[in-house]
Amino acid sequence: MPKPLEAVNDFVVKFANVNGSGSASANGLFAKSVLRMGVPASSRNIFPSNIQGLPTWYEVRISEGGHLGRRGGVDMMVAMNPETWDEDIAEIEPGGYLLYDSTKPLPKSKFREDIFVIGAPLTAICNRAYDDPRQRQLFKNIVYLGVLSALLDMDVAAIEELIGEQFRGKDTLIKPNVHALHLGRDWAQTELACPIGLRLERRDKVGERIFVTGNDAAALGAVYGGATVCAWYPITPSSSLAEAFASHCRRYRRDAETKKSRYAIIQAEDELASIGMVIGAGWNGARAFTATSGPGISLMQEFIGLAYFAEIPAVIFDIQRGSPSTGMPTRTQQADILSAAYASHGDTKHVLLFPQDPNEAFTFAADALDLADRLQTPVFVMLDLDIGMNEWLVEPLSWDPDRKYDRGKVMNYEMLEAGAEFGRYLDVDSDGIPYRTLPGTHPTRGAFFTRGTTKDEYARYTEEGRPYVANMQRLLRKFETAKRYAPRPVKREAREPTRFGAIYFGSTTLAMEEALETLETRGIHLDTLRIRSFPFHDEVFDFVASHERLFVVEQNRDSQMRSLLTIEGEVDPARLVPILHYDGTPITARFIVKAVADMLAVVTLAPLKKALP
Amino acid sequence: MTYIVKPRLHHPKLPINALGYTHRDYEGSISTLCAGCGHDSISAAIIQSCFELALPPHRIAKLSGIGCSSKTPTYFLGQSHGFNSVHGRMPSVLTGANLANRDLIYLGVSGDGDSASIGLGQFAHCIRRGVDMVYIVENNGVYGLTKGQFSATADKGSKARRGAVNTDSPIDLVAMALQLGASFVARSFSGDKMQLVPLIKAAIQHKGAAFIDVISPCVAFNNNPESTKSFDYVRAHNDAVNQLDFMVAREAITADYAPGTLETVVQHDGSMLRLRKLAPDYDPRDRVSAMTYLQQRHAAGEVVTGLLFVEEDHGDLHEFLDTVEAPLNALGENELCPGQEALDRYNAAHR
Numbered sequence A: 001m002p003k004p005l006e007a008v009n010d011f012v013v014k015f016a017n018v019n020g021s022g023s024a025s026a027n028g029l030f031a032k033s034v035l036r037m038g039v040p041a042s043s044r045n046i047f048p049s050n051i052q053g054l055p056t057w058y059e060v061r062i063s064e065g066g067h068l069g070r071r072g073g074v075d076m077m078v079a080m081n082p083e084t085w086d087e088d089i090a091e092i093e094p095g096g097y098l099l100y101d102s103t104k105p106l107p108k109s110k111f112r113e114d115i116f117v118i119g120a121p122l123t124a125i126c127n128r129a130y131d132d133p134r135q136r137q138l139f140k141n142i143v144y145l146g147v148l149s150a151l152l153d154m155d156v157a158a159i160e161e162l163i164g165e166q167f168r169g170k171d172t173l174i175k176p177n178v179h180a181l182h183l184g185r186d187w188a189q190t191e192l193a194c195p196i197g198l199r200l201e202r203r204d205k206v207g208e209r210i211f212v213t214g215n216d217a218a219a220l221g222a223v224y225g226g227a228t229v230c231a232w233y234p235i236t237p238s239s240s241l242a243e244a245f246a247s248h249c250r251r252y253r254r255d256a257e258t259k260k261s262r263y264a265i266i267q268a269e270d271e272l273a274s275i276g277m278v279i280g281a282g283w284n285g286a287r288a289f290t291a292t293s294g295p296g297i298s299l300m301q302e303f304i305g306l307a308y309f310a311e312i313p314a315v316i317f318d319i320q321r322g323s324p325s326t327g328m329p330t331r332t333q334q335a336d337i338l339s340a341a342y343a344s345h346g347d348t349k350h351v352l353l354f355p356q357d358p359n360e361a362f363t364f365a366a367d368a369l370d371l372a373d374r375l376q377t378p379v380f381v382m383l384d385l386d387i388g389m390n391e392w393l394v395e396p397l398s399w400d401p402d403r404k405y406d407r408g409k410v411m412n413y414e415m416l417e418a419g420a421e422f423g424r425y426l427d428v429d430s431d432g433i434p435y436r437t438l439p440g441t442h443p444t445r446g447a448f449f450t451r452g453t454t455k456d457e458y459a460r461y462t463e464e465g466r467p468y469v470a471n472m473q474r475l476l477r478k479f480e481t482a483k484r485y486a487p488r489p490v491k492r493e494a495r496e497p498t499r500f501g502a503i504y505f506g507s508t509t510l511a512m513e514e515a516l517e518t519l520e521t522r523g524i525h526l527d528t529l530r531i532r533s534f535p536f537h538d539e540v541f542d543f544v545a546s547h548e549r550l551f552v553v554e555q556n557r558d559s560q561m562r563s564l565l566t567i568e569g570e571v572d573p574a575r576l577v578p579i580l581h582y583d584g585t586p587i588t589a590r591f592i593v594k595a596v597a598d599m600l601a602v603v604t605l606a607p608l609k610k611a612l613p
Numbered sequence B: 001m002t003y004i005v006k007p008r009l010h011h012p013k014l015p016i017n018a019l020g021y022t023h024r025d026y027e028g029s030i031s032t033l034c035a036g037c038g039h040d041s042i043s044a045a046i047i048q049s050c051f052e053l054a055l056p057p058h059r060i061a062k063l064s065g066i067g068c069s070s071k072t073p074t075y076f077l078g079q080s081h082g083f084n085s086v087h088g089r090m091p092s093v094l095t096g097a098n099l100a101n102r103d104l105i106y107l108g109v110s111g112d113g114d115s116a117s118i119g120l121g122q123f124a125h126c127i128r129r130g131v132d133m134v135y136i137v138e139n140n141g142v143y144g145l146t147k148g149q150f151s152a153t154a155d156k157g158s159k160a161r162r163g164a165v166n167t168d169s170p171i172d173l174v175a176m177a178l179q180l181g182a183s184f185v186a187r188s189f190s191g192d193k194m195q196l197v198p199l200i201k202a203a204i205q206h207k208g209a210a211f212i213d214v215i216s217p218c219v220a221f222n223n224n225p226e227s228t229k230s231f232d233y234v235r236a237h238n239d240a241v242n243q244l245d246f247m248v249a250r251e252a253i254t255a256d257y258a259p260g261t262l263e264t265v266v267q268h269d270g271s272m273l274r275l276r277k278l279a280p281d282y283d284p285r286d287r288v289s290a291m292t293y294l295q296q297r298h299a300a301g302e303v304v305t306g307l308l309f310v311e312e313d314h315g316d317l318h319e320f321l322d323t324v325e326a327p328l329n330a331l332g333e334n335e336l337c338p339g340q341e342a343l344d345r346y347n348a349a350h351r
């Protein structure tokens, strides 16, 4: 029998539930209570493509040290789903704890020898306390939260406070919930040895940080960035972005006097229509976006090409998930990198942004709207399910009060009236970006006909080769110009000089940072570069050039970012070692540590081996 | 912003409209369609309608899909912004454009392949949303641009040049538009300018989704006399339910018609439509009986034309969404960005 795990403010709790059983709110309450105690935490929902009945999990990482990525492994399992019992039990660390409903006795063979089993007769407690079957079910979740609060020595006042906030306005619900909480807590305190080895203690380490999902923050970024048109088609995990935009708009975008809307949201008939509307609105000078996921991006291909060639601003949030529709729709991945970067037909390339968390999702959402206008092209914001739908603890959102929207090169009435030369596809200052006019601007000047590539610099119809090539070259110059405006990569040097580097992006960041710390304690040092946008800045290739081997860490099967690097930078692929996590769950620090250590053991020669513990 | 109209120098004898523009100011570049193509007549009718209504050309946005028909926006309204989008998807682009600026006039031009085949979905949905637009399908029952394949409005049993026989039932876009809730539905014939011009004018003045199915023979691929989309067939079987004399508000109604043969529809902007009834019992305000009449006449091999349905105050998408009066594309930071204080409150609510 191993020693029971002992930890204060640094452990992983996982809840295994049945979808639709009402567990989500109790589990969320747990995570938020930890935060209220001043201890940093993050949570991840692992849920099925189902409304009721299938298994769902909620994993809470508690880390006073601020490691909020997924660590890997579980220290305390709250096993409430008989169907997934065996796999849930198997996931517990040796010396870890299991909390389960012991109303019905289970044979000894259902448990493990090397874990600490805590049975609480949750069903029996609820059956005694409630008559209504629905109440019995719902309050069972709060009762296990009560038991857990006693086991982990939580500050019950923090939980009560949150219950009060959660049901503000529905005050009659506060008392019964607090009562249920104490049913569990009191039972545990009298019947069990509380607390266990895992404990929570009040700290002041959360600070000003906020607990939000990336979709909510990105939608707010779209509001701040001035989006007025949103066209979308429901698809997990992107729907909550469009829905959040709608609710933010109801709050922030109603005219104070007339109550009329300063926005238009259309739930379109499909993704073709969504992107078509976005392009129509962008052509006509409104800031517009759509939110979708892989299958939606597939449907949008033709329009994305048109927008690229016709140079129309559009913002596309791609909340990446497993694909296709019957793939892993409710699991996370970073697997649309290539299909977004080169979306559509012909020679096309697109600007991609890779936010690392909800805070950056907010910023990049607003930035994307500026970039799309500035560059007159589609811009993708590459979120994923992990960032989009999970609540993350991030720095508070902020907005520069002096910030003005960058509407790009739009020739207005005064300029046209003053006689400025207008050629829709004329590169006047060699940044590859031409001026555009909006319909309705001037009675006699600046009108033009928008089409694909059969055109000259003045948008006159031509099918000749020379203007075509010149136009395509200008589009390349424009893509080069994009680097001036897109967020630059973030470089971090290892504590000691090293020949090894790692490249990563998006939601991998937190797990990566934790992995780096662990690797360092083992004497493995890696310089890192976090890519924040495509086209790649020169720093990216300088970074590659200055390291002998580089790990490219990503959450897909085909090392898509690595491919993109080799296509765009003519990098020797052999120097880029892929580390790939793509089972649908967010990547963990332990996974990265193991992969890096294993690879180094293989790829390095004697000198490095010495450094390994 | 003000729009100062500056008429260009013109031949002194060319008639000018209320804006000081001549017919030429509404023209586009030279058509590259086949000589005799019905589509060119529709372009001419659009030009004439806009000239007669004295619309500032730059306040019209013309959008199309792909096809010979969808090429035509190049051939009219050269002072208007145009958008040749992708095959079958003009409706979504037009919808987005309309959302961005509710103050312009939106003219969507499409073909039967563009709207009834590849774009049937978008056709249906933009109509049921009530987008404020004029949606013209230049219907020739064939794919012109790709050289003669069947479209979804092709007659069942018709033969293509290379011998293929169409075994699919045709789609009647007018019947669909009625069912989908269009608030203005008409059918006309490219060869009947007298009928077509007033219909286009009325459709432009109409607020909401105005749909006009214009039979427009393709002389290259589908003008054989058996084709219901041929010049000969339509001339022989044209069953016009009414004759629309479009008139603006300031003109008086002249009452030199027998009682019961004249009907007046007042549109939301005050303009009046004067309808001379040709089918005595036809009521263009009754959606259900319009649908029935169409089916009956269609079964008899007739092509029903005229203003088939109109609902004056149906409203449009902006009304349904309750958007502000100002065009959304004219709003800036002050109107759109909630600022740091609101963000502070948001932050506080997420702790």
Ligand SMILES: Cc1ncc(C[n+]2csc(CCOP(=O)(O)OP(=O)(O)O)c2C)c(N)n1
Pocket: B066, B067, B068, B069, B070, B087, B110, B111, B112, B113, B114, B115, B138, B140, B142, B143, B144, B145, B146, B151, B218
């Ligand atoms: C996605 C796509 N598929 C196919 C085509 C080829 N295409 C161009 S026009 C056309 C048919 C046009 O028919 P219609 O709308 O009836 O126009 P018409 O030429 O008869 O006026 C087709 C199939 C295309 N442009 N795009």
Ligand code: SF4
Pocket: B032, B033, B034, B036, B037, B038, B039, B068, B069, B140, B144, B145, B217, B218, B219, B220, B221
């Ligand atoms: S092919 Fe038919 S539709 Fe196309 S231009 Fe010629 S006649 Fe008109």
Ligand SMILES: [Mg+2]
Pocket: B067, B111, B112, B113, B138, B139, B140, B141, B142, B143, B144, B151
């Ligand atoms: Mg056709």
